[in-house]
Amino acid sequence: MIPVSVAPMLDWTNRHYRYFARRLTRRTLLYTEMVTSAAVVHGNREGLLAFHPDEHPLSLQLAGDDPDELARAVELAEPFGYDEYNLNAGCPSERVQKGNFGACLMADPPLVARLLQAMRSATDKPVTVKHRIGLEETPRYEDMLSFVDTLAATGVRRFTVHARIAVLRGLSPKQNRSVPPLRYDDVYRLKEDRPHLKIEINGQVRSLQDVQDHLKHLDAVMIGRAAFADPALLARLDGAVFGDFRLQAEGLTREKVVEQMIPYLEDLCSRGGSPRWVFTPMLGLFAGRPGARSWKRGLSGALPDLPPEQLLGHALASVPRDVQKESLA
Ligand SMILES: Cc1cc2nc3c(=O)[nH]c(=O)nc-3n(C[C@H](O)[C@H](O)[C@H](O)COP(=O)(O)O)c2cc1C
Incomplete structure (x- = not known):
């Protein structure tokens, strides 16, 4: 598993950002912005899905709540050559809730399991999921453990946890990235309790030191806003995390x-x-x-x-x- 990634961020991690990010890190896993399964099935696929070969390794993040449509979206994306597919079960925006996808999916773990199963049936590539600790109604560690167990029963092995709950009513997406407190310990505990699963942590990782601290407990770390606000941070990852000093040898400035x-x-x-x-x-x-x-x-x-x-x-x-x-x- 790739131990560090740049988070999917709508309007930010588009293909131009990703091409630029690849000047700074060759090894970090990159994600697309969230793309809905409906857009892939009915929209301009070339515009939505095409990417530069330098962008590998690259995960396509999909959002949706219909197993057949998600499976079809994966099938249609396959020829583009993504390295893996990720399901968004963590985004709290109102627009996303209206479509019944993103974080509100966490209220229905069996549905999320069906979505992942459908995606897996359409590809041999890894299928992964990004979610929160829980929702306001299901905020306990035990709720997350049960959610993860339900999903793991489908054969999914990699989980990215944004280490906060999502508050679907009353907080904007921006507030949902800062107001609910960070709960890193719950993510560490998940790895202790389910050592056979690959667990990635996300939430306010801002420095190489933060990455290295989390890697003492977990399989991987996802960097969000800091990778956009301070992209030079990415330049230290290949050497420090992967032991790959090629960019350093080329004298990266x-x-x-x-x-x-x-x-x-x-x-x-x-x-x-x-x-x-x-x-x-x-x-x-x-x-x-x-x-x-x-x-x-x-x-x-x-x-x-x-x-x-x-x-x-x-x-x-x-x-x-x-x-x-x-x-x-
Ligand atoms: C502008 C913006 C757009 C985002 N879009 C998505 C998205 O499309 N899919 C998703 O799963 N999360 C999305 N997120 C959430 C991030 O992936 C990440 O979970 C969040 O920013 C917390 O990580 P950070 O504290 O390192 O920024 C977005 C965040 C930002 C700031």
């Missing part, structure tokens, strides 16, 4: 990352894409370093009237040279 994104940007713009699709994932590249603010300013607001390929270089020039050239890996 923020300047090199920016240079590597220029051909990608040119190609995208030549096919009618917007430079902002590339700039948004890159906004945090200098987080915490001198020049972070001017870099962000250079990539947002009114952009200077330059050809797209020169815009990145222009923003980079506003950052002190020594920061551009700092070693990252």
Whole structure:
């Protein structure tokens, strides 16, 4: 099992972010944004599912509540070559609840088991699930254990737990990522009680030290918001977690990352894409370093009237040279 991943994040972990993230880490598991099974079955599949070969290893996160439709979505996604499929049983947004998927699925463990079974029947690749500790109505550790046992009976072996309950009424999705308290100990206990299952923890992991601390207890760690706000964090994972020092040997710096994104940007713009699709994932590249603010300013607001390929270089020039050239890996 891959011991560290970047969380699925709607509007954030799109293919442009993932291509950029791969400049910083080759080994970390990446996830798509959540895609509904209905969109895969009825929508523009190429637009929703296509990805760059560099993005491997990549998990497709699906959301839905109809076993047949989820199985069909997996079947239709197979030719795209995803490395695994993940079911979203943890997202608390109202839109998602209206569709009866995401976190509200936790109220119906047998249904979630059927969904996972259906997905497994459509692929030989691993099928995994991302969920919460529980819901407001089922907040106890024992509730989660029973939920996990019901799902594990289908043969699913990998569980990602966002270490909080979800509050479906009264809290926004954003509040649901900070208001219910973190319960890391319950996730550690799950691994102790079910050592044969692979357990990944998620929730407020912000540093390499946090990753390493959790890995003392668990099989894997999922990084969410910090991977977007401070993507340079990803550059230390290959060496420290995987013992893979290739990027370090190549002398990874923020300047090199920016240079590597220029051909990608040119190609995208030549096919009618917007430079902002590339700039948004890159906004945090200098987080915490001198020049972070001017870099962000250079990539947002009114952009200077330059050809797209020169815009990145222009923003980079506003950052002190020594920061551009700092070693990252
Ligand atoms: C902008 C945004 C979009 C998100 N979209 C999804 C999603 O599509 N699927 C999902 O399972 N979780 C989604 N999440 C939740 C994250 O995957 C993760 O569980 C959560 O942010 C907690 O991890 P963190 O504290 O490291 O950020 C989203 C979070 C954010 C901030």
